[in-house]
Amino acid sequence: MSETDSILIVEDDKDIAELLKVNLEDLSFQCDTCDRGDQAVTQIANKHYALVVLDLTLPGLNGLEVCKKVREFNPQQPILMLTAKSSELDQIIGLEAGADDYMTKPFSIPALQARVRTRIRRSKSYFQSVINAHDKGESERHVVGDLSIDSTCREVKVHEARLDLTAREFDLLKHFATHPEQVFSRSQLLDCVWGYNHDGYEHTVNSHINRLRTKLQTAVGNNSIIQTVWGVGYKLKTENCFIHH
Incomplete structure (x- = not known):
């Protein structure tokens, strides 16, 4: 068993924590x-x-605070949040x-197991493809305006300065960059980027789009790289978009 097969369960209800542990x-x-x-922040920093x-809902720091602190030192750490609050705003x-x-x-439990399996399988598959590309001396880089998206290193740079994105934000930006001008609905993005599609999870796409746009606005002064096609979905504009192999 390697660290790549390890999951950290952060849950203060001992019965739920044990239930999750046994089933995962x-x-x-x-x-x-x-x-x-x-x-949890300390454990994630050390492993x-x-x-x-x-x-x-946790003692010490709540889940929102944990997320924010982890993103400061590990932007690409995959995080699945569990919440008893089901309102749209809480999500x-x-x-x-x-x-x-x-x-x-x-x-x-089957739904949780399926979500975890899909998330980790896609992550491991992608990183294996990155390793294979490195071994073969291959690389693929997309240039969108001032952004340089290196799929091999999983890095986004703006004038050689690295732009910190979460793993999902990177996957989302890369997906748009490899399909410029193609319009994707939220449902299609859930299928292509998240690897599943469940009713009611469109907020996942909306929030990631908004977060990605905010980071792009801060980095390059442009949050319209990913454009909204009203009533349909989102697309990446093709202006100044190139692919280098």
Whole structure:
């Protein structure tokens, strides 16, 4: 079992934590548990986890605060937030804080297992392709205006300065860059970037688009690189878009 197969469960309800641990270990993942937000930040800083399953309500630091602190030192750490709050506003706040995804309690164990399996499988598959490209001396770089998107290194730079994106934000930007001018609905983006499509999770796409636009606005003074096609979805404008191999 390697660290790439490890999951951190951050949950202060011991019964729920044990339930999650048993059912995720059934998928052959090694699971660590933690019941405080401040301790979770320390554990994530000291060990690589394929996924952090993070409860919203925690002692020490709540889930939102944990997300924000983790994003400061590890922007690409995958985080799945669990919340008993199912309102639209609560979901958006969790995503805006830096969570890659969320599930609301109560949830079915099979649904959680499927979500975790999909997330980790896609992550491992992508990173393996990156390793293979490095071994072969291959690289692919997309240039969008002042942005340089290196798929091999999973880096986005603005005039040689690195732009810190979460793993999901990078995947979303890269997906648009490889399909310039193609319009994608929220449903299609959930399929292509998240690897699943469930009713009610369109807020996941909206929040990531908004967060990505904010970072692009700060970095390059332009938040219209990803454009809204009203009533349909989103697209990347083709102006100054190039691909280098």
